[in-house]
Amino acid sequence: MRNRNPSSGRGLVFSRSYFRLVHCVLRCEDSCLHTRESAQLRVFDLFWFLPFLSKPVAFFDTHPNPGGLSSMVSVDTALLRAATSLHLPMAVRFAIQAVGGIAILLYVSWTLALVMSSVFPVLAVAAVVYSMIVRKLSRSYQTSIAAANFYAEEALSNVRFFKSFCVESLAQERCDVSTGVSYLWGKKMAIAVGIFQGGAEWLSYMSIVLVFWYGAKLLKDGHLSVGDLTSFVLYAVLIAHALGALSHQAGDFMRAVGGAEDMMDIALAKQLSSDSEENGMATDVCISDAEAGNLLSDDRPSSIASETSIPPQIVLEHVHFEYPSRPNISVLNDVSIEVQKGEVVALVGASGGGKSTILHLLLRLYNPSAGRILFNGSDIARMDEKVIRSCIGIVNQDSTILSGTIADNIRCASASNASQHSAESIIQAAKIAQIHDFIISLPDGYDTVVGPRGVQLSGGQKQRIAIARLILRQPEVILLDEATSALDAEAEHSFQEAFAGVIQGRTVIMVAHRLATVQMADRVIVMDKGHIAQQGTHESLMADSSGIYRNLVDKQTIRQSARHVVVAPPVSTADVSITQEQLHD
Numbered sequence: 001m002r003n004r005n006p007s008s009g010r011g012l013v014f015s016r017s018y019f020r021l022v023h024c025v026l027r028c029e030d031s032c033l034h035t036r037e038s039a040q041l042r043v044f045d046l047f048w049f050l051p052f053l054s055k056p057v058a059f060f061d062t063h064p065n066p067g068g069l070s071s072m073v074s075v076d077t078a079l080l081r082a083a084t085s086l087h088l089p090m091a092v093r094f095a096i097q098a099v100g101g102i103a104i105l106l107y108v109s110w111t112l113a114l115v116m117s118s119v120f121p122v123l124a125v126a127a128v129v130y131s132m133i134v135r136k137l138s139r140s141y142q143t144s145i146a147a148a149n150f151y152a153e154e155a156l157s158n159v160r161f162f163k164s165f166c167v168e169s170l171a172q173e174r175c176d177v178s179t180g181v182s183y184l185w186g187k188k189m190a191i192a193v194g195i196f197q198g199g200a201e202w203l204s205y206m207s208i209v210l211v212f213w214y215g216a217k218l219l220k221d222g223h224l225s226v227g228d229l230t231s232f233v234l235y236a237v238l239i240a241h242a243l244g245a246l247s248h249q250a251g252d253f254m255r256a257v258g259g260a261e262d263m264m265d266i267a268l269a270k271q272l273s274s275d276s277e278e279n280g281m282a283t284d285v286c287i288s289d290a291e292a293g294n295l296l297s298d299d300r301p302s303s304i305a306s307e308t309s310i311p312p313q314i315v316l317e318h319v320h321f322e323y324p325s326r327p328n329i330s331v332l333n334d335v336s337i338e339v340q341k342g343e344v345v346a347l348v349g350a351s352g353g354g355k356s357t358i359l360h361l362l363l364r365l366y367n368p369s370a371g372r373i374l375f376n377g378s379d380i381a382r383m384d385e386k387v388i389r390s391c392i393g394i395v396n397q398d399s400t401i402l403s404g405t406i407a408d409n410i411r412c413a414s415a416s417n418a419s420q421h422s423a424e425s426i427i428q429a430a431k432i433a434q435i436h437d438f439i440i441s442l443p444d445g446y447d448t449v450v451g452p453r454g455v456q457l458s459g460g461q462k463q464r465i466a467i468a469r470l471i472l473r474q475p476e477v478i479l480l481d482e483a484t485s486a487l488d489a490e491a492e493h494s495f496q497e498a499f500a501g502v503i504q505g506r507t508v509i510m511v512a513h514r515l516a517t518v519q520m521a522d523r524v525i526v527m528d529k530g531h532i533a534q535q536g537t538h539e540s541l542m543a544d545s546s547g548i549y550r551n552l553v554d555k556q557t558i559r560q561s562a563r564h565v566v567v568a569p570p571v572s573t574a575d576v577s578i579t580q581e582q583l584h585d
């Protein structure tokens with residue numbers, strides 16, 4: 001046992017070095033914090049968000065809480081950022097403080113230091129148990145927060161619906177339930193955190209009590225001087241403080257890691273789940289350069305001319321399909337379709353018959369469970385999905401509109417060269433889509449902000465903007481999913497005349513319920529419960545008096561005529577629409 005002379009000044013020298021070390025760590029941390037955080041922000045945004053975007057559509061279909069994903073990205077990213085930029089450096093700082101302090105204590109009096117350290121194993125075991133518990137609790141807590149955020153977001157973004165039906169209480173109830181669940185998890189976590197951190201601090205300060213007790217004994221026996229005991233107690237207080245703070249930071253770090261575990265699982269998961277690899281397919285482009293050139297023309301004219309590169313022939317060969325979220329329900333059953341280069345094909349039939357699903361498969365949002373889809377003879381399952389998608393333009397049923405201006409929305413579908421589109425080409429596309437007059441009637445014209453999901457536009461205006469977007473993109477393949485369903489009959493008729501020039505020489509597949517749209521097609525395919533019931537030209541299908549198509553048109557014509565007798569003057573057959581209920585009849 002070492003008996004230190006207080007006048008030797010060794011304790012003082014150690015104190016200075018020790019405090020200098022701590023000071024350096026603190027300064028380094030402060031000066032680096034800003035730069036480090038901004039760098040981490042960028043890394044996090046890229047690292048965490050991109051893996052989500054690269055997930056196949058099936059991932060979102062089958063995720064247990066798809067609505068909570070956006071909340072997960074924002075909340076969990078913030079948690080991880082705090083864990084690595086705040087809690088981890090602080091924990092390292094306090095650990096250095098504690099280790100440095102203990103080293104000095106060992107030098108001053110190793111027996112007293114050992115007595116003081118006797119509480120450390122208990123603290124370590126408690127920390128391990130706590131970290132296991134808090135990780136689980138934090139994961140559940142974050143999941144419940146994501147659900148609560150989702151319901152709040154849903155209520156706020158559908159405020160018109162809840163108000164129209166006077167069911168604000170329903171929105172309130174859903175939010176209350178989800179926030180109630182997160183409150184319960186939060187409470188459990190607060191209790192765990194409180195017990196551990198309170199206990200850890202108590203143990204740390206108990207070690208000082210032990211120092212006083214054993215130090216007094218050593219002093220009395222003459223093994224320790226008053227000076228050494230005094231400096232020992234000072235260090236012991238510092239170490240106790242460092243250990244208490246370390247337990248706080250370690251706890252917060254584990255909580256953050258636990259809370260972000262769901263997101264880390266997704267982000268770090270091997271990209272096996274990407275479209276191609278999921279199906280054991282090559283990600284490289286397996287079509288020849290010539291074929292790729294046909295599919296992806298880089299040298300597209302800058303104006304909206306009708307000239308295009310050669311459109312592909314599209315073949316579906318005995319295609320079977322079930323959605324990943326409902327693997328036991330067959331949606332497409334042995335579907336074989338051949339669409340020639342430049343042909344316009346309409347898909348009609350009852351709701352839920354699988355028409356939109358065919359478009360999803362052509363875009364490779366999903367892969368067929370059996371059968372093949374060929375573009376110019378090449379199996380698209382062996383092609384890079386980006387190559388396929390880049391030659392396709394689609395207008396969906398919901399006419400997706402992003403926040404931003406009208407011009408942004410028209411040019412956004414050509415991400416790689418969006419900035420290259422001249423104002424003239426955007427205006428020309430808008431004119432063909434017959435939305436130009438409306439746009440220039442607005443005070444800000446093409447710079448008009450449309451609000452989230454285009455809430456400041458009518459359904460028809462959204463559809464026309466989506467069509468202008470497609471026109472600007474100039475794809476070789478055009479997919480239309482009830483693209484003009486929100487237009488009135490007269491507007492649709494005049495639009496079709498203008499649009500006829502755009503689809504000229506492109507391969508077009510359109511899902512249509514309106515007869516006016518169907519009549520634009522060279523060929524009509526009638527879908528019924530996931531298989532092809534009939535196909536042919538409008539005239540040939542009408543000639544089959546017992547066929548589904550003739551039946552649909554007859555029923556529609558009779559019903560429409562009956563309606564006209566009562567409410568309106570007759571209109572041409574071209575303006576008659578096949579409604580969902582009629583198709584079901």
Ligand SMILES: Nc1ncnc2c1ncn2[C@@H]1O[C@H](COP(=O)(O)OP(=O)(O)OP(=O)(O)O)[C@@H](O)[C@H]1O
Nearest residue numbers: 061323325326331350351352353354355356357358
């Ligand atoms: N993501 C999905 N997950 C599971 N099932 C789906 C999904 N999307 C569609 N379905 C189901 O697949 C079937 C075919 O849907 P699809 O949208 O292709 O029909 P549709 O013929 O286009 O109908 P509509 O004319 O009403 O648009 C439907 O029974 C539908 O419920």
